[in-house]
Amino acid sequence: MNSETLEASLRQVVGGSNVIAGPQDGPALVVRPGTTEAVAECLKLFHEHQAPVVTLGGLTGLVHGTHTPSHYFGISTERLNKIESFDPSTRLLVVGAGTKLEAVHDFAAEHELRYGVDLGARGSCTIGGNIATNAGGNSVIRFGMTRSNVVGLEVVLSDGSILTDLRGLPKNNAGYDLKQMFIGSEGTLGVVTKALLKLGPRPAGTASVLLALNHLNSALTVMEALERGCGHSLLALEIMWNRYFEKVSTALSEETPPLPSGHPVYLLAQVEGMDSGEQAVDSLVGALEGIDDIIDSALATTPVQESRLWSIRDGSDVIERAHKHVLSFDVSMRPHNYAAYIADVEARLKARISDAVAYYFGHLADGNIHFMIGHDGSSSDATRIIEECVYDALAYYEPSSISAEHGIGREKAAHLWRSRSTVEIAAMNRIRVALDPAGILNPHISYEPRIF
Ligand SMILES: Cc1cc2nc3c(=O)[nH]c(=O)nc-3n(C[C@H](O)[C@H](O)[C@H](O)COP(=O)(O)OP(=O)(O)OC[C@H]3O[C@@H](n4cnc5c(N)ncnc54)[C@H](O)[C@@H]3O)c2cc1C
Known part of the structure; x- marks a missing residue:
């Protein structure tokens, strides 16, 4: 690899101002292409020069997926951040991979809709990063993980070819559903450049409740009651053990925490009401009625009250x-x-x-x-x-x-x-070799079998 020639060619593709210094613990040099075609041109160059490359989204990942040796090159999706198109009749939204999760939520809210994936890093993480990690978050119980909310992808492969499926057909069994292979592949199979996301109806209101319980078995009893009583209106059900609850709730604000610490387990549940906020409250209260295991509770019926409860869960x-x-x-x-x-x-x-x-x-x-x-x-x-x-x-x-x-x-x-058998790991590596024969995409993320 001649890195000077490569760098000069990259500058020609993206422009000098879009070749920048990389983040700490990452590649020394990062390119910021502004179009899918520019991503493809960059990848062709990396492929030709056999240069290792890491895709950089919002850098919020929690497993050091963007931490590489400095001789790697970085492709940032920062400039691929446009809301490309929206079809109100199907509620399908096409966004650039560098679009922040929060921007998708804001767009959905402006159209009285919502996007099902939500997590604490929403202000910084990107849709491309969510897809690459198949991010979960607080509402998996209701909407599934990212893969359940993405109906199409555009991906640039390691040789620069562009694979596009932004058709958004609810049913399409004509061959493999290739997009599922890229979702959760952590940038090892291609660079996601666009995504087709499914938005859904926005509820009129939500309500949350924080519960203190004596035992984990009580949490399982409450979970069953909420699933039975609230059905699909149950949006989230989070658990905190006392050591976490005490540390975070007492550190967060000068105000008295919503519940005293010291109980073994705390649950935080959120329910939606499609027609009204009262509907959410009724559903929550109704589902919990008669459960003796609940020692104490704090109900939140306004957005301010709810965010106070959720700040404890999100306050790690x-x-x-x-x-x-x-x-x-x-x-x-x-x-x-x-x-x-x-x-x-x-x-x-x-x-x-x-x-x-x-x-x-x-x-x-x-x-x-x-x-x-x-x-x-x-x-x-x-x-x-x-x-x-x-x-x-x-x-x-x-x-x-x-x-x-x-x-x-x-x-x-x-x-x-x-967590994976030798056969599973071997199959992952075969897929990788097939799509990235030169091994240039995120090679620092290695799928290694156990070495005895
Ligand atoms: C406060 C906080 C709360 C969090 N809560 C949750 C949670 O509840 N659930 C959860 O699942 N995660 C959670 N995370 C982890 C993190 O936010 C997610 O993993 C997120 O999806 C990563 O997005 P990103 O844009 O920051 O990706 P990055 O951190 O930039 O990248 C993550 C990985 O994806 C690859 N990648 C990024 N963009 C692309 C692309 N366009 N194409 C191909 N590969 C790409 C990178 O190479 C890297 O391997 C949380 C993180 C924080 C800091």
């Missing part, structure tokens, strides 16, 4: 600041295994790294626990030991996954074998 950055080192995890398993798994992790941590403190929270109904483990020691082995405590325990609660929704990235590549 409080934990980031509370310790010198913090590791984040995103595992999935059957919810009835949560209690035993957490007890197992706690015991392992206590035995091996005494100053570690784990804060548990997550998406209850999706079987997805996020947790953060903080420690203040200086052992260079701490990361390895903590990962072993978390992942070795996971093996006893199958079916389980080391990554429910954040992906593999650079951080979890070495643990992929824990």
Whole structure:
């Protein structure tokens, strides 16, 4: 690879001002193409020069997917940020991959509609990044993950060819549904340049409730009651264990937290009313009536009240600041295994790294626990030991996954074998080689089988 020639050619394609310095922990040089055709020209050049390249969206990914050695080149989707077209009759929206998730929400709201994917990083993350990671978020229980909300894609392949399926047909079994292969592929199979998103009707109002419970089994009882009583109007059902709730709720504001801490488990549920906000409240209150396991509750019926409750669930950055080192995890398993798994992790941590403190929270109904483990020691082995405590325990609660929704990235590549069989990993690598024979797309994200 002659990087000077390559750099000069890239400047010709995107213009000198769109070749910029890369982010910390990433490629030294980044190009910012403004059209799909320019992305294709850049990829042709990278392909020709066998240069490793990483796609950069909003850089909010939690598994170091954009952290590369500095000799990589970056393709930023920053300028591919246009709302391209909208068809009100089908409610299908075409956006550039660099469009922020929040911009899609704003557009939908202006048209009295909504987009089903929502997550805490909405102001910074891009639709392309959501697609590359198949992002989940708070409303998976209602709308599924990103793949359920994307009905078409435009992707530039590693050799610069442009694969387009923006037809948006609800049914199309004429051959493989190729878009599904790119969703969740973390930039290893192509660069997503446009997406066709499905918008839906906007509810007239929502209501949320925060519940304090004595036991995890009570959370499962409440989950069943809400699913039965609220049906499709249940938008979110999140869980926080006391250590997380206490730390975040007391740090967030000067006001008294909506519920006192100290109870073992807290649930945060949100319900929608298509016709009115009262409908949401009635549905929520009706579903919870007569459940003895609820120790305390705080109902939120206005957007301000709701955002106060949700700021606790979305306030994990409080934990980031509370310790010198913090590791984040995103595992999935059957919810009835949560209690035993957490007890197992706690015991392992206590035995091996005494100053570690784990804060548990997550998406209850999706079987997805996020947790953060903080420690203040200086052992260079701490990361390895903590990962072993978390992942070795996971093996006893199958079916389980080391990554429910954040992906593999650079951080979890070495643990992929824990959740995927040798045959699955080999198939992933064969697809990769077929679409990217030169191995230039995000090669730092490696799908490695277990090496004995
Ligand atoms: C506060 C906070 C809350 C979060 N909550 C959630 C949550 O609830 N659920 C969840 O799933 N995630 C969550 N995340 C993680 C993160 O926001 C998502 O993974 C998001 O989808 C990444 O989008 P991005 O644009 O920032 O991508 P980046 O971080 O820039 O990139 C992520 C990966 O996608 C690749 N990529 C990016 N754009 C493209 C493209 N156009 N084509 C091909 N590959 C591409 C990159 O190479 C990289 O491997 C959260 C993050 C934060 C900081």
